[in-house]
Amino acid sequence: MPVSAATSRTRRARKLSIEQKRELVRLIVTKERTSLQQRIKNYKSLRGAQTQFHRGQKRNRYLSGGNQSGKTTANIIECIWHSLGTHPHRKVRVPNVGRIVTGSNLEDGIGQTLWPKFLEWIPQGSVKDVKYFSAGVVQRIDWVNGSRIHFMSAQQKDAVFESATLDWAAFDEPLRRAIYDATRRGLIKSRGPLWWTFTPLTEPWMYTDLINPALSGDPGADVYLLNTWANAESKGGYLPDESIKEFADELSEIDEEVRIYGRPKFLTGRIYPGFDRDKDVLDTYEYSIAWPMWEGVDPHLAKPHAWMQVVITPDNDIVIVDEIYSKMDIHALGDEINARRLTDTGVRKNVVDMVLDTPGKILDWGREISPYTIFAKKGIHCTVPPKVNRKEDWVMAIAHMLREGKIKVMAHCTRTITELENYRKDLKGNIVKDFDDMMDILGYIVTMNPKFQYRPRIISYRRDDDS
Numbered sequence: 001m002p003v004s005a006a007t008s009r010t011r012r013a014r015k016l017s018i019e020q021k022r023e024l025v026r027l028i029v030t031k032e033r034t035s036l037q038q039r040i041k042n043y044k045s046l047r048g049a050q051t052q053f054h055r056g057q058k059r060n061r062y063l064s065g066g067n068q069s070g071k072t073t074a075n076i077i078e079c080i081w082h083s084l085g086t087h088p089h090r091k092v093r094v095p096n097v098g099r100i101v102t103g104s105n106l107e108d109g110i111g112q113t114l115w116p117k118f119l120e121w122i123p124q125g126s127v128k129d130v131k132y133f134s135a136g137v138v139q140r141i142d143w144v145n146g147s148r149i150h151f152m153s154a155q156q157k158d159a160v161f162e163s164a165t166l167d168w169a170a171f172d173e174p175l176r177r178a179i180y181d182a183t184r185r186g187l188i189k190s191r192g193p194l195w196w197t198f199t200p201l202t203e204p205w206m207y208t209d210l211i212n213p214a215l216s217g218d219p220g221a222d223v224y225l226l227n228t229w230a231n232a233e234s235k236g237g238y239l240p241d242e243s244i245k246e247f248a249d250e251l252s253e254i255d256e257e258v259r260i261y262g263r264p265k266f267l268t269g270r271i272y273p274g275f276d277r278d279k280d281v282l283d284t285y286e287y288s289i290a291w292p293m294w295e296g297v298d299p300h301l302a303k304p305h306a307w308m309q310v311v312i313t314p315d316n317d318i319v320i321v322d323e324i325y326s327k328m329d330i331h332a333l334g335d336e337i338n339a340r341r342l343t344d345t346g347v348r349k350n351v352v353d354m355v356l357d358t359p360g361k362i363l364d365w366g367r368e369i370s371p372y373t374i375f376a377k378k379g380i381h382c383t384v385p386p387k388v389n390r391k392e393d394w395v396m397a398i399a400h401m402l403r404e405g406k407i408k409v410m411a412h413c414t415r416t417i418t419e420l421e422n423y424r425k426d427l428k429g430n431i432v433k434d435f436d437d438m439m440d441i442l443g444y445i446v447t448m449n450p451k452f453q454y455r456p457r458i459i460s461y462r463r464d465d466d467s
Contacts, residue, residue, distance in 0.1 A: 095146030
């Protein structure tokens with residue numbers, strides 16, 4: 001029976017002395033360390049967009065790529081090059097401080113995606129220390145040369161992205177505007193670079209405010225389109241050609257444009273381009289509790305419940321002042337709504353009515369009575385508006401009001417802000433059923449044509465001499 005090469009090597013190893021075995025182990029470890037040290041130096045970018053992205057000299061670089069096109073790897077290589085000061089196409093001062101933000105949550109975006117890829121490319125002996133979040137996900141890399149990388153997630157609140165001084169920043173996958181703005185502020189002093197890798201599925205503001213200007217000749221930014229076929233084995237990549245073909249065959253024509261070719265088609269159909277964070281989002285707003293307020297609620301069995309509270313100003317403007325977007329028991333939702341109707345001093349606000357999206361009137365809600373009845377038993381009156389093809393009407397009305405500055409939103413209403421920026425139509429002109437819960441509620445409120453009606457309570461005084 002023929003002996004395999006592995007078996008032959010094992011037999012030879014057994015004949016070695018203890019000292020020879022130690023020397024063999026030392027040589028193997030040295031070879032592995034050398035391989036890790038040299039891998040980043042031997043990195044070869046894919047032809048085309050990935051190479052152009054690395055060589056780009058503009059301050060902002062956006063790499064829009066299909067799934068598995070190599071965009072995240074390109075991002076991580078940039079992070080390591082900048083941290084070590086070894087970028088082959090840029091002069092980088094070290095030590096420096098950088099930030100990489102994932103559009104996903106900590107576990108998926110950092111723990112399952114970014115960090116494993118970092119471990120593939122970090123040179124042996126270049127890291128001094130690694131800090132972790134309480135969940136065990138990497139939070140910071142301290143390099144031997146004094147540089148530092150902070151890992152962050154879109155799951156974190158807007159405030160944590162503020163008050164940082166950065167030398168460079170990297171984003172992976174689409175992010176909300178507030179994270180971008182806060183990070184840009186952190187780069188003001190250094191005038192450092194920012195690069196972004198993503199598959200353009202969400203956040204239409206990116207197309208309106210970043211991608212389209214870059215494609216139109218923005219002197220400070222470049223866009224590179226990286227398609228999945230660039231990472232095919234036939235073109236020097238690592239994905240089997242047949243696997244890419246099978247994946248592409250399962251996609252619609254629209255999906256293929258985005259998921260294979262990285263073309264930001266989905267981002268062009270933003271319904272409310274007139275919404276502008278800079279002018280429409282308010283950090284503070286003072287109003288009288290006597291002003292009329294309207295609410296809307298969209299309860300769900302599987303999805304998070306959505307609730308919105310607005311105040312009508314004397315100019316008949318709408319200011320969105322509170323929201324709930326959370327999974328909870330329907331009874332708990334009713335209790336929370338009642339709590340939100342009280343001020344900090346326990347005074348009840350002037351709520352005129354609450355519109356209830358039509359799923360709320362369906363009986364057998366988890367083998368219980370309907371939310372309509374549940375809310376009624378908690379003293380919350382609801383109006384169920386009729387659905388008679390009114391969506392296009394309220395969409396036009398809201399778009400007009402935004403253009404005229406007649407709708408504002410408080411900064412803490414983050415779900416509403418996200419939906420205003422992501423509410424969109426597909427290439428066929430249909431409204432995408434995503435990021436639409438708060439938008440439907442706002443639409444129902446607008447169709448109720450709420451007006452400012454201030455009825456102060458009249459107090460009678462009796463003079464003593466009138467008795």
